[in-house]
Amino acid sequence: DAMVIQNPRYQVTQFGKPVTLSCSQTLNHNVMYWYQQKSSQAPKLLFHYYDKDFNNEADTPDNFQSRRPNTSFCFLDIRSPGLGDAAMYLCATSRDHGETQYFGPGTRLLVL
């Protein structure tokens, strides 16, 4: 089945220790998104790629970076995680801008 996959599902890291979350898709969609979602809040868009074009949201901290080496994969790098970065990180894809977004299962990040 075509899908969006995220690994790992749960990640525990230490304060300040870099961490990378990964997302892959078999939908062959052009657009890949990274969202941060904290408890009882709406998903907050961090950035997205349209193909290889990177689009950063204005209020995304510099601590968050992303890479998309090919159509199928996209990575979220948190350079120096703080306690406030503990959240669910959601990857989503869409065929094109303005179309339905399909979410992966998410990675829950815990920062100790």
Place this chain on the structure above:
Amino acid sequence: QKEVEQNSGPLSVPEGAIASLNCTYSDRGSQSFFWYRQYSGKSPELIMSIYSNGDKEDGRFTAQLNKASQYVSLLIRDSQPSDSATYLCAVMRHGQNFVFGPGTRLSVLP
């Protein structure tokens, strides 16, 4: 003014009743509207999308859109305990990104 507003709930309805979830938005240029369901600890899953004024039905779910009033709703008929979740409204202007509402928590009581 928040861009997309929803009552946070919880909205409690008895099993078998109709649950009505509401969403208002501020951007008159919005063209696409989506309802996602999110179970606790899980990711959002698409329930319905709607683009034109009026009603769109899919099984027990009906989405209603009124662009003049900047209002979109989701009706769930014959509500089941398994419908208990947070429902996220997402609104989009053509070519731009989703704007999510804060979600409404629905509780269907057996």
